[in-house]
Amino acid sequence: MAGGGGLVASNCTLQLKGVSKSFTRTDSQEITTAIDNINLDVKDGEFISIVGPSGCGKSTILRLIAGLIPPTEGSILLNGKPINGTSPNRGLVFQEPTLFPWLTVEDNVAFSLKILGKYKEKKKEVDRLIELVGLSEFRNSYPHQLSGGMAQRVALIRTMINEPEVFLLDEPLGALDAFTRMNMQDEILSMWRANKHIVIMVTHDIDEAIYMSSRVVIMAPRPGRIKKDLIIDLPYPRNRMSDEFIDYRKEIMENLNF
Amino acid sequence: MEGVKKLTRDDILELEAKPKSKVEKALDYVIAFLPTLFGIAHLLEYLLIPNHGMNKHTKIYTYFIGILIAVVFTFFIVGLFNKKVFAKLRYKAPFYSFVFFLLMAYDYLTLKTGILMLPYFPWVDRILNAAWSDRAYLLDCVKNSLILLFTGYFIGATTGLITGILCGYSKKVSYWVSPFMKLLGPIPSTTWIPVVMVIASSLFKGAVFIIALGVWFSVTLATMTGIRNVNKDYFDAAKTLGAKGTQLVTRIALPFALPNMLQGLIQGMSSACTALLVAEMLGVESGLGWYITWQKSWAEFAKMYAAIIIICITFITVNWLLTKIKRALLKWQEEVD
Ligand SMILES: Nc1ncnc2c1ncn2[C@@H]1O[C@H](COP(=O)(O)OP(=O)(O)O)[C@@H](O)[C@H]1O
Ligand SMILES: [Mg+2]
Numbered sequence: 001m002a003g004g005g006g007l008v009a010s011n012c013t014l015q016l017k018g019v020s021k022s023f024t025r026t027d028s029q030e031i032t033t034a035i036d037n038i039n040l041d042v043k044d045g046e047f048i049s050i051v052g053p054s055g056c057g058k059s060t061i062l063r064l065i066a067g068l069i070p071p072t073e074g075s076i077l078l079n080g081k082p083i084n085g086t087s088p089n090r091g092l093v094f095q096e097p098t099l100f101p102w103l104t105v106e107d108n109v110a111f112s113l114k115i116l117g118k119y120k121e122k123k124k125e126v127d128r129l130i131e132l133v134g135l136s137e138f139r140n141s142y143p144h145q146l147s148g149g150m151a152q153r154v155a156l157i158r159t160m161i162n163e164p165e166v167f168l169l170d171e172p173l174g175a176l177d178a179f180t181r182m183n184m185q186d187e188i189l190s191m192w193r194a195n196k197h198i199v200i201m202v203t204h205d206i207d208e209a210i211y212m213s214s215r216v217v218i219m220a221p222r223p224g225r226i227k228k229d230l231i232i233d234l235p236y237p238r239n240r241m242s243d244e245f246i247d248y249r250k251e252i253m254e255n256l257n258f
Numbered sequence: 259m260e261g262v263k264k265l266t267r268d269d270i271l272e273l274e275a276k277p278k279s280k281v282e283k284a285l286d287y288v289i290a291f292l293p294t295l296f297g298i299a300h301l302l303e304y305l306l307i308p309n310h311g312m313n314k315h316t317k318i319y320t321y322f323i324g325i326l327i328a329v330v331f332t333f334f335i336v337g338l339f340n341k342k343v344f345a346k347l348r349y350k351a352p353f354y355s356f357v358f359f360l361l362m363a364y365d366y367l368t369l370k371t372g373i374l375m376l377p378y379f380p381w382v383d384r385i386l387n388a389a390w391s392d393r394a395y396l397l398d399c400v401k402n403s404l405i406l407l408f409t410g411y412f413i414g415a416t417t418g419l420i421t422g423i424l425c426g427y428s429k430k431v432s433y434w435v436s437p438f439m440k441l442l443g444p445i446p447s448t449t450w451i452p453v454v455m456v457i458a459s460s461l462f463k464g465a466v467f468i469i470a471l472g473v474w475f476s477v478t479l480a481t482m483t484g485i486r487n488v489n490k491d492y493f494d495a496a497k498t499l500g501a502k503g504t505q506l507v508t509r510i511a512l513p514f515a516l517p518n519m520l521q522g523l524i525q526g527m528s529s530a531c532t533a534l535l536v537a538e539m540l541g542v543e544s545g546l547g548w549y550i551t552w553q554k555s556w557a558e559f560a561k562m563y564a565a566i567i568i569i570c571i572t573f574i575t576v577n578w579l580l581t582k583i584k585r586a587l588l589k590w591q592e593e594v595d
Contacts, residue, residue: 066498088500098495102513102590112499115509142590158499 012165014042014065014198018074021060034060036223037074045196047189049209050217051252057224058202059095062168065200066092078166088112091164093172097151099143099158106130106139109158122161129157132187148175153184160191167192169201173208185212189236206256210248211238218255228255268342290334290347296358297327303362303370304383310372318390319383323361330354380560389564396549400568403534403545406462407576410469411530415523418474422481422522426515427507432482439479447472447529448536455541465537472533473526480522484515517591520584527580531573546572 019038022031035057042048050058063069065076067086076083083090099108110126113119130139133153143151152175159167169188173181189212192199203209209216210232218228230251234244265273278286301323309315337344361382367373369381380388389396424431425439447468458464488511496510512519538547546565553561 063494068494068497086497086500088498090498092494092498094491094495096491098489098491100492100495100510100513102516104590111496111509115496115500115505144590144592162499 012044012079012198013077014040014166015077016040016061016065016074017077019061019064019071019076020073021057021064021069022072033223036225038224038226040217040226040229042198042200044198046215047192047199047213048201048215048217049213050200050202050219051204051206051209051256052219052224052227053221053256054204055224056219056221058219059170060224062092062170062200062202065166066090066168068092088116088162089164090166090168091159091162092168093155093159093170095170095172095174097143097148097155097175099146099151099154101143104140104142105135105146105154108143108154109161111158112162116162125161129161133157149177149180152176153180156184156188163195163197165197167197167199169199171202171204174204181208186237188212193236206249206252207240209252210234210245211240216248216252218252230255272341286344286348289351290337290344292351293330293354293358294327294334296355296362297323297330300358300362300365301327304365307366307370310370313369313372313381315369315381315383316387318386319381322382322386326358377557377559380563384560385563385567388558388560389568392561392564396546396565396568399544399546399549399565400572403538403547404572406465406538406542406545407469407530407534410466410534411473411527413466414470414473414530415477415526417470418477418522418526419481419519421474422478422519423485423507423512425478426482426485427511435478439475443475443479446532447475448533451533451537451540455537461542465534465542468537469530469533472529473523476526476529477519477522480518480525481515484518485511487518488514517588520580520587524577524580524584527576531576535569 016038019035020033021035022033024031038061050061052058060069064071065083067083067090078090100111103111106126109130110119110123113122113126130136133156135150135153138146138150143154146154152172156169156172172188173184176184185208188199188201199213201209201213213232216230216232217226218230219225220227230248232248234242234248239245301320304315304319304323333343333347337347364374365381365383368376368379369383421431421435425435426432450471451464451468454464454468455461458467492510492514493506496506501509534545535547538545539551542548546569549565550562550569553559553565
């Protein structure tokens with residue numbers, strides 16, 4: 001819970017063991033290997049960023065962990081148990097906001113609570129989160145009345161409201177302008193620091209990865225695999241201008257062959 | 259946004275509109291008053307010009323036109339105080355005037371000059387009298403028609419929603435039902451009337467079946483299409499938020515397909531109205547369709563027209579209600595104006 005401050009330790013771990021995923025195409029016999037033999041151990045309280053060229057399987061990894069698709073080979077364990085299908089405990093924020101257009105902002109945020117029958121006890125949380133992202137005035141608006149940035153913020157809190165043990169973010173801030181983006185980065189960080197769960201974020205912005213994460217996973221394409229697993233050993237809040245920051249950026253760039 | 263004046267949509271439209279000159283404004287008032295003028299002109303024409311030959315007229319039409327004039331005049335007076343009402347009247351006024359003009363022209367060509375002759379062209383006063391004298395019977399017909407219409411409609415709509423949802427959602431159901439849809443779909447349900455009327459145990463049940471069949475078809479097809487088109491991303495999003503099984507149907511597929519379903523329901527209503535009239539004209543011995551054929555066989559054209567007008571009014575009202583319901587349910591959609 002957010003109220004518990006930064007001291008909560010729930011000791012959850014996420015393990016990907018030799019995970020591969022291949023897609024078959026419906027129109028031909030061709031097989032695409034999206035990711036190949038991914039091994040990743042994520043401990044409680046880690047904030048992982050995944051960077052890599054497009055098509056290297058970043059979204060696929062998130063969808064696998066979310067349980068939307070099963071791995072072709074290997075296994076994914078949460079707290080030692082293999083994951084089975086989707087769960088509100090593993091929340092995924094999609095690249096596109098995918099808000100439900102027939103629900104107001106408020107009802108979108110409350111969607112999960114209503115599904116899980118927790119709406120009555122956690123109604124206040126809906127208000128708090130809408131306030132947090134500065135959309136109180138739009139609580140009764142429908143998604144088509146929101147700007148891209150506003151919609152993405154709603155998508156973020158719609159998943160956040162479950163306080164998932166594993167919070168998966170697929171380029172969540174890509175559509176935002178630079179200013180809103182930096183605000184949202186800090187908001188996600190403060191949420192993460194409050195409940196210390198696992199966050200795995202895909203991003204194409206190297207600075208964002210260094211600014212936010214405790215660990216950056218760099219991927220290479222065809223087939224998607226992990227090229228480098230880099231711990232970012234800097235205290236929060238981080239200074240984007242510091243020498244260490246710039247060194248990390250250089251190291252990541254080199255790994256991405258720029 | 260404290261301290262900022264809340265603008266309404268109308269305020270904004272007014273602020274952004276091009277300013278109108280005094281002449282244009284005056285012209286707007288004249289146009290808004292035109293329907294009243296045309297109404298009065300028609301009334302004078304009806305009362306003052308002598309009738310052709312033996313043609314007679316009564317006070318009923320005087321009252322009828324009098325009420326219409328009162329309505330457009332009240333509209334005008336309210337418009338003087340309410341900008342929204344005025345704008346609406348200003349927009350509709352030319353057409354209302356035209357309607358009065360048409361009524362006047364028709365009255366002149368029938369009652370006053372006999373250019374259009376009886377019995378095929380009764381003047382409106384005659385139609386109103388026919389309707390009034392037969393009112394108890396006509397009301398009964400309206401009642402019977404509506405009972406038949408809505409019995410068939412509700413049966414067709416309910417089963418249509420169920421099969422539509424099942425076909426859209428389950429490949430197995432679709433496998434068995436879709437071929438029939440493809441085969442029977444293009445055939446209008448009225449085709450089956452002669453067969454059904456013979457087989458059915460009662461004419462009423464047969465007619466219900468025919469009406470329900472057409473509604474069932476359009477609702478099933480629309481619902482199925484709606485549900486098949488559900489964006490997969492919404493299902494994924496809902497699943498990661500904890501939705502499972504039937505929740506995915508009720509919380510995602512149904513709301514997503516709602517616009518299609520409503521479209522199917524409205525389309526179904528128009529096919530139901532057609533089927534109703536054909537069924538009544540061909541077999542069922544009650545209702546407005548039957549009344550029309552019956553009066554026609556007696557060459558009572560005034561009564562026939564009265565029934566036709568009542569049919570128009572009834573169907574327009576039903577459709578208007580459905581459209582209102584649709585609007586209310588779909589207020590989340592992007593407005594297209
Ligand atoms: N549902 C799918 N069907 C077929 N191929 C897919 C599917 N999802 C992803 N892929 C393929 O897998 C590869 C990795 O995709 P993705 O994970 O979306 O990459 P990224 O998010 O890193 O851009 C791509 O080559 C893509 O074409
Ligand atoms: Mg992607």
